[in-house]
Amino acid sequence: MRDANLAREQWRELLRRRDVFGFGILLPVAIYVLFVGYPVVYTLYLSFCTWDGFSKVVSFVGLSNYTLLFQDPDFWTALGNTILWTIGTLFFSNVVAFVLAVALRSRLVYFGNFLRILFFLPITMSLVATGLMFSFILTPAFGALWTIAQALGFANGPDLLGEPSTALYTLIVVFGWSYIGIPLMLYDAGLTQIPEELYEAARLDGASPLQQMRLVTFPMLRPIFMVVTVLATIEALRAFDLVLVMTRGGPGHASDTLGYFMWVESFHQRHFGYGAAISIVLLVLSSAFSLAYIRRSGRDALGGGG
């Protein structure tokens, strides 16, 4: 009862300050609802309908998009590829980037600052530019990789993007290449905030470098590992740009991802209801990963109250 009164009073206080809570709040809320909130809800509704995108007829068909989807082998290919893409990205973000961050901050390595900037550089490239660059490097017969293979004595170089068995993995490695700077930046910021005294204390207690890693570095970086995992997962789940630029999902459907599959179904095939259902699968997957993180961040940022 008291809580309800307090809440009402807080809201009344907010609304009374019209100089702050007039346009300044209404406009963001309106834009947010129009361009973010409503579209997501409408996608959910569309996933129960069929619609060609042109006609005014949006017919409600219940769950049939989903039953069709779960019987569509192309969907399972795209889903499997998206999961592989996520696992590969997590390897780059949680293993490779971490090892690099620790190595570049350790006293064992010279040119640490220079190398760090080198690994950050792909961040300045859009995925379209990255895809374009690797496409011509990997071009059969004339590309750089082919030339290197021939110089090493192979008659023919590899056609990494043209082979169903390698196309997806090639895209994943290229994605890892372009993405690695972000987790590296996060680990680096985290590492510089660990107090040196903790390592000194551990050393005094006779901890080996590996033990210091396990007992000091890992626990101190735990929040960053969590953030990196969530961000990398979400980035991987929405994989689209590289697929469109480098393989268009091919050969066949070998490098289809959910994002690309959804885009083709919606904007090429004009099966908007079906595409919406794919989006919802994507939404469910990414929410599953982000929910734990979001609850924690929300609590931290607003100090538990509210």
Place this chain on the structure above:
Amino acid sequence: MSALRGITLPKLLATGALLLFGAIFAYPEFLTIITSLKTQDSVLEAPLALPSQVTFEAYTTTWNVLQYGTLLWNSILYAALGAGFALILAIYPAYTFSRFRFLGARAIFMLLLTTQMLPQETALIPLYDALTKLGLLNTRLGLILIHAAWGMPLQILLLTGFLANQPRELEDAARIDGATERQILRYVVLPLAAPAMAVGFLLNFVGIWKEFIFAITFLNSEAVYPVTIGIMKFSNSRYFTSFTLPAAAVVISQIPLVLLFLLTHRWLARGIYAGAVK
């Protein structure tokens, strides 16, 4: 002698290994740059060799073929105005979250965090529909509005995090002197928050500059294409007929962000860290 005393075998091995990895890592970039400085014939003759004679032919051709000036101008418009509007829109909500406690604040805040994590694919179809109905499909204004709406949550989160940790004595003093809430915001809070706002703007700017799926879905004429769509022209085939032109296109597309990154990477790093960990 003393300068060399610190050099040990493990250090040399570790540094050597990382330099080798770094060289392989950077090689595609390096190759792209040297390719862009050669003629097509010399690329076919010796793809990996350094240019025997540096030429900027590929740059001028690419610039003209893609109408790169227009592409860059469009990208700057989208990134600057999109991130700018997002920042302006973020100010009042961030101030509210950081200064007032009210029922539902946490729920709304979490909703914003959720949006920040949402795959853009999820909203693509209704946005396409909404833009069509508003007559904003294939217009700069339409894309700018969408970028502003999707950039706003991140900027609200960053700014709220910053404001929540700011001392409030100055604001209280201004309030006692009879300043209105809006004057306090304008003359006390915002000037102090300028660095945080700059970081939010920058992150958002970079994100929009690299953005692809909104642009390729909502735009379909060359006059309004940003760089990311413009350079797609060279990706129509896996079998490239020219290497020098796409190489030059890639290099030009990267220059603005490289400059921005070199000037601001400390800020950007801090911003990414704050946006992710807070």
